Amino acid sequence: MLAKAPFRPCCGGGGGGGGDGRWAGRPRPVGVAGGFRRGGARLVAAAAAGERRTAPEAVSPPAAAVAGGKQRVNGSAVAGIDRLVTSTVGKSTNILWHDCPIGQPERQKLLNQKGCVVWITGLSGSGKSTLACTLSHELYSRGHLTYVLDGDNLRHGLNRDLSFKAEDRAENIRRVGEVAKLFADAGVICIASLISPYRSDRNACRNLVHNSSFIEVFLNVPLEVCEARDPKGLYKLARSGKIKGFTGIDDPYEPPFDCEIVIQCKVGDCAAPKSMADQVVSYLEANGFLQD
Ligand SMILES: Nc1ncnc2c1ncn2[C@@H]1O[C@H](COP(=O)(O)OS(=O)(=O)O)[C@@H](OP(=O)(O)O)[C@H]1O
Numbered sequence: 001m002l003a004k005a006p007f008r009p010c011c012g013g014g015g016g017g018g019g020d021g022r023w024a025g026r027p028r029p030v031g032v033a034g035g036f037r038r039g040g041a042r043l044v045a046a047a048a049a050g051e052r053r054t055a056p057e058a059v060s061p062p063a064a065a066v067a068g069g070k071q072r073v074n075g076s077a078v079a080g081i082d083r084l085v086t087s088t089v090g091k092s093t094n095i096l097w098h099d100c101p102i103g104q105p106e107r108q109k110l111l112n113q114k115g116c117v118v119w120i121t122g123l124s125g126s127g128k129s130t131l132a133c134t135l136s137h138e139l140y141s142r143g144h145l146t147y148v149l150d151g152d153n154l155r156h157g158l159n160r161d162l163s164f165k166a167e168d169r170a171e172n173i174r175r176v177g178e179v180a181k182l183f184a185d186a187g188v189i190c191i192a193s194l195i196s197p198y199r200s201d202r203n204a205c206r207n208l209v210h211n212s213s214f215i216e217v218f219l220n221v222p223l224e225v226c227e228a229r230d231p232k233g234l235y236k237l238a239r240s241g242k243i244k245g246f247t248g249i250d251d252p253y254e255p256p257f258d259c260e261i262v263i264q265c266k267v268g269d270c271a272a273p274k275s276m277a278d279q280v281v282s283y284l285e286a287n288g289f290l291q292d
């Protein structure tokens with residue numbers, strides 16, 4: 001399946017405001033905040049020096065409340081900043097969004113590509129890392145900047161505190177989704193390759209990034225093929241009960257219902273990594289990601 005989606009620039013918020021297309025192709029004026037994702041509320045906080053705005057998801061009603069026509073400061077007693085609106089996001093209180101004049105459009109112009117997230121999902125041993133690296137190489141040889149976020153690798157650092165129980169996998173995916181969003185906002189073609197077994201976690205990442213800039217690639221490889229490959233011997237350990245909660249054995253994998261690209265592999269009939277990567281490159285080309 002190779003679906004063509006209408007291109008819309010990606011990634012508001014996150015790493016610096018992103019774009020809703022208003023400034024596409026032209027420099028964004030200094031002090032003008034980037035576009036916010038759909039459904040995002042806007043709250044202007046004009047600081048004495050420079051303009052600041054709260055991020056869409058950063059608005060929490062108590063902090064952003066307007067009292068008697070005046071925007072209430074979130075506990076600040078500092079003179080001169082009484083018109084700032086601070087926010088509470090999760091456990092972060094008294095925070096403010098700060099935009100920069102150089103935004104995603106400018107970075108994309110520099111790189112002559114559109115930032116996006118290619119999210120590769122599939123069973124262990126399905127070939128996610130191989131596809132991610134082959135795709136990265138293909139795009140590199142065409143002059144495009146990519147960055148691979150590999151689940152296994154990230155668990156050596158950023159996500160080393162997480163296990164494989166469902167809530168830790170969810171946190172793993174959430175963090176990688178946030179990082180991927182920053183890379184896309186930087187104008188980079190971010191290739192995330194994780195099992196990401198739960199549909200809801202993957203969809204949450206899709207919703208973080210602008211929908212058309214999230215390209216979900218399902219490596220649909222039968223369990224028996226993955227198990228026969230077993231490059232790390234993990235399936236063997238899982239079958240013998242030495243690893244508990246292994247995806248596909250005694251832990252679930254939920255295939256996507258409707259994703260951008262499905263790469264199908266059958267027993268005895270699996271395309272070479274290069275031809276899989278070409279399938280993704282064709283999608284990126286057809287949807288305008290490989291040019292500014
Ligand atoms: N219980 C269990 N289930 C699945 N996978 C396991 C498990 N324990 C360790 N491993 C190894 O961890 C790699 C998957 O990490 P991910 O971060 O991609 O997983 S997840 O998205 O959070 O489900 C995975 O790497 P890949 O084989 O590259 O997918 C395995 O090597």
Ligand SMILES: Nc1ncnc2c1ncn2[C@@H]1O[C@H](COP(=O)(O)OP(=O)(O)O)[C@@H](O)[C@H]1O
Pocket residue numbers: 122123124125126127128129130131229231270271272273276
């Ligand atoms: N398209 C393919 N055809 C045949 N073997 C493959 C293909 N892609 C990957 N492999 C092999 O399958 C094994 C698992 O690949 P890997 O990329 O590590 O998978 P994952 O990251 O999903 O665990 C490796 O030994 C790799 O060489």
